[in-house]
Amino acid sequence: MITQITDGVKVTVETVYQSEYSNPGNDHFMFAYHITIENLGPHSIQLLRRHWLIYDSSGTKREIDGEGVVGLQPIIPPGEQHDYVSGCNLKSEMGYMEGSYQMLREIDGTVFDVNIPRFDLVAPFRMN
Template sequence: MVTFITDGVKVSVETIYQPEYSNPANDHFMFAYKVSIENMSDYAVRLMSRHWYIFDSNGAKREVEGDGVVGLQPVIEPGSSHEYVSGCNLKTDMGSMKGEYHMMRLLDNAMFDVHIPEFYLIAPYRMN
């Protein structure tokens, strides 16, 4: 698990290789990732959008942007957290992701970015 804190918002990410949804013979490798976003600040925040940078070990790079996460723009109260699971497909059995969440502090509608630390997507057989 990787973790990073930006302006009182803690982001933690765990990854899981999905062999049942992967097809290595066709260069298709599926990974799930579970994200926990914990508001350690004194103010409620809303996750407005996300921006991902996705890297395959063959040098390919993609960017994905969109509103919220998995169809939601959650409000996270102080001391609370929001968790979700999503997925990413790669053309190789190793890669990584990183990015940022664009957040709004509800007290004054101030926008700020929360860093999503780089995490690795690696098929378990590559670890041996």
């Protein structure tokens, strides 16, 4: 589990290799990640956008931008959290992801970025 706090927003990431959706013989390795976004600040925030950098040990680098997360732009009140699960496929058994969320502080309309900590995507058989 990896955690980082930026401007009163705590982001925690847990990952799992999904062998049942992977096909190593065809260079397809699937990973799921569970993210918890916790609002530690005194005001409600809304997640507007996400920006991902995905690195694969095969040398591939992808960049993804989009609105919200899994089709949602959640509003997170003070002391509350938003959880979601998503996935990423790689062409090799190792890589990592990192990025940021663009947030809106509802009380004053301030837009700010929250770091998503770098997290590794590694198939368990590569760790031996």
